[in-house]
Amino acid sequence: MNLIAQAERQLLQPGGFSSTDLERVFAQLRGPSIDAADLYFQHSRSESWMLEDGIVREGNHAIEQGVGVRAISGEKTGFAYSDEIVLPQLLTAAQSARAIARSGNTGAGHALAAREARALYAPVDPVESLANEDKIALLRETDAFARALDARVTQVIVSLAATLDTVMIAAADGTLAADVRPLVRLNVSVIAEGNGRRESGSAGGGGRYGYRELIANGRAQALAREAVRMALVNLESVPAPAGAMTVVLGPGWPGVLLHEAIGHGFEGDFNRKGTSAFAGRMGEKVASGLCTVVDDGTLPNRRGSLSIDDEGTPSACTVLVENGVLKGYMQDKLNAGLMGMRSTGNGRRESFAHLPMPRMTNTYMLPGKSDPGEIIASVERGLYAVNFGGGQVDITNGKFTFSASEAYLIENGKVTRPVKGATLIGSGPEVLTRVSMVGNDLKLDEGVGVCGKDGQSVPVGVGQPTLRIDAMTVGGTAA
C-alpha cells in the first residue's frame, strides 16, 4: 500500500488540491531569510467506549484535522495552523509563519521528493476493525470476568479506545513523506473492598494495530486479572518505609525510571540550550558499566513506535548510554541542525496545532546477566517496586520522581509484605551510577505510556530488566 497516495487522498483531495500544488505554498514560505520550512497535514479519527456499573454508558467519536505551517530562521520559529485544509488558508498560514524571519540565509528550494517509509504497522483503521456489537460484548465480558474473579471486587470500569492518524509531511528540504498510524488501548480498573479498606487496581495495554490483535490470546482477561490482583494486594498493604534504601525495580513498566531519570535529559533541545543536567557530558560516564540504554522507534506495532517521525525522518534505534557512557542525544531537525548533528527521527508533535520537539519513542535498558531471583536475594532490607503510576523530572537539576503503585518490602533477601504506594525521588545523573545488578529479564511495558512535555502529549513506551539500585529515597511514612 502506498502511504503517500493514501495520505494524499485523505488529506489533500477533499480540499481540491494535490502535493504538486504545495510548491505554491513553499514559494510563499521561502524567502531571503528562511532556513527551513515544513507543512504537516493531519487527519485523526478516534473513538472511545466506556463501561461502568455494568453498563456500557458512554461512546464517543471524534474527527480532528488540519495543517500546521512552520518557518525557521536560525533559532527562530514562526508557526501557524488551520483546521481547514484548503489552499487559501494554507497560504494565509504560510504568510503568518514566515513573518518570524528578519535575518538568515537564502533558503535554497528543493523539489519535493516522495519517499515511502518502511511501515512498522499496518495502515488500517482500528475503529473499523471490530463491529460495534463486538466492542460492546468485549466490554461486558471483561467486566463480568473481573467481577467473577473475587467477591471483594465492588466496581469495575472498562474502557476501549482507538485512533487512526493519517499524516503527511512536506518540507522545503525536499521531504515528502506520509504515515498512517493506528493506535488502540484497553484499560481495566477495579475497586476492591475488604477488612474495612478500599483499594484500587488497574491495568491496560495496547499498541499500533487493530482491536483483534489487541484482544488476541486472552489479553482482556489477563488485564482484568492483573487489575484485580493489584487491588487485592493493596488491600493488604502496610505503610511504606521512609528514607534512603536499596531499591529493586521489577521489569517492564518500571522503566519509567529511565524515561524520567535520563531520557528527558538526553533530548536535543535541552542540550542545545544548555539547560539539561546532562548538557556537555557526551562521552562521559553517566551510569554504571552494566547499563546500556536505547531509544528505539523501530519496534513493530509498539505504542511508542513510528515509521517516520513528525518531520518525515525515519525512526531509528538510538544508543543513549552504552556500558555506562553517554553516547547520543535524541534529535529533531531544528536542534540537530543547530548542534551540527543529524536528526535521529525523534521529532514529534501532539498534533498539527503544535510545534515538533525532540521526544522519546520506546526507551529501554538492554538485559544484563543477573537472575532476577538473585537480585532480590542480594538485598538485606529494601523495597521491591513492580508497578508505577507516572513520574516527573526537573531537567535542569536532574531531580526526578516516580510513584510506586505496587511495592513490597524486601527483608533478608526475601519479598515479604506489600506496602502502600510511595513516591521515589532521585537525581538523574546519579541514580544509574548506583545500579549494581541488571537482570536478564528485559520486558517492555504493555503499551499505555503517555509523555507530557511543554503541554504536548505523545504516546511512548518504556522497558527494562530487573534492576538493583543501591540507594534511593523512598517517600513512605513508616520509620
Added chain:
Amino acid sequence: MDTIIAQSDDALAQLDRLAELARDVVKQCRARGASAAEVGASIDTGLSVNVRLGEVETIEHNRDRAFGVTVYFGQRKGAASTADLAADSIAKTIEQACAIAKFTEEDPFAGLADPARLAREFPDLDLWHPWAIDAQAAIALGTQIEDAGRALAGISNSEGASVQAGESLGVYANSQDFIGAERGTRHSLSCSLIAQDANGMQRDYWYETVRAAGDFPDAASIGRKAAQRTLARRNARKLDTRTSAVLFAPEVARGLIGHLLSAVSGGALYRKSSFLVDHVGKKLFPDFVHIAEHPHVRRGQASANFDSEGVATADSDLVRTGVLQRYVLGSYSARKLGLQSTGNAGGIHNLVVATGTDDFAAMLKKLGTGLLVTEVMGQGVSIITGDYSRGASGFWVENGEIAYPVEEITIASNLREMFAGIAAIGNDVDTRSHILTGSILIERMVVAGA
C-alpha cells in the same frame, strides 16, 4: 504585522453564529429522532511569543475550533465531536453520535440537567478584555521580562520568557431550549531562568495570568521574581529523614485544596473511589477553616454564570467551620448519588479559602523550625485512600527564618490527617488559579531524604 486577534471586533457576531449553529444542531438531532440533545461549541484564538536570551524564539498564532454533540434516545446516549464547523461535517458528526447511541446501553441516570436548575440570568462578569498586542510588541515585552531577570547577578542561562494573549468564545445549548453564550479573555506572562552552583544548575520560574492585560503587575517584576526564586535554590541540600511541620507556599497550597476537590467530586464518590465517601456533615478541618465557591467574581479566573450543562452557578459553602457542607456534583453524579446538581458539571468556579491575618513572614514564624515547600513533584496522591507521598523542594526554616534550600526529598502523610492537622492559613493569597488560598501550615508530615 497583523494584530493578533483579527476576530476581536466581530466576537459578538461570531458568538451569535455559534449560538445559531448550536440551536440548529439541537433541532437536527430532534429531527433524527433523538429524545434529547446537547451541543457545545467554541472558538479559541490567540498569540503566543517566546523570547530567549534576548531573541525571539517562537511566534505561534492559534485558532482552535471545537464542536461536540451528545444525543439521547431515551436513556441511551452517544457523543461525537469535530473541529470542522462546515455544514456537511457537522451533519456527519450528528450521524456519528446517533450511531453510537444505538450501541450504548440504557443508563437510568443519563440525561440533561433538571430544567428548573438552568441559568436564567446572565450578568456581565467582566471577563472580556481583548489585548491588542501584536507580535512585535509581545517580543519587546518578553525581552523586557527576561532582561529584568537576567540582570540579577548569578543568572547564567534562560529558558526564556513568554507572552500569551487569548480569547475564548463558547456556547452551550440543549433541547430544553437552553442556550448560553460566554466569552472571555485570558493573558499570561512567564519567565524561567537558570543559575549555576557548585552542584550543577537550578531553574525556577514565575508567571502571572489575568483576564485584562491592565491587571498585570510591572512586567520586569515577573523576570525579577523568577530570578530571585532561581537564585534562592542554589546549593540546595538533602535533609535526613525526619518528622516535621510543613508550610505549603500558596502556589503549592492550592494543590492540597485541589485534592479535597477531587475527593468530594461526584465521579469519585459514586464510584466509591474517594476517602471522603459519606462525609457531608463531617468535620475534616479545624474550626477556623472555611472554603466557599464564588462563581460570579468579576474578572475571576473561573467565573461563569452556568456550568457545562447550563445549570446556574451560585455562591455556596463547601467547608464551614471545618465541616464538609456538600459535594461537587454535575447532574449525572448527583442522580447516581440521589442528590441535586451543585452546578459543578465541568468543575468548580472560584473556590476561595478564607484567610487568617498572617502574612507570609508571620506564617514562617508560626512554622518556627520546619520545612517550607515551594515545589511538589510527581503523582503519589491516592484519592481512594487519601495516602499522600510526593517529591518536594523548598527551604529548611529555623526559628522563623529561612536557613537553606532543600531538594530531593519526599513529604508523606494521609490527606485526612493533613486536613485535620492544618495549623494556620496565611493571607498571602495566590490569585492565579480557580483555587484561591494563602499558604497552609500543616503540623506534621514525614520528610524522607538521605
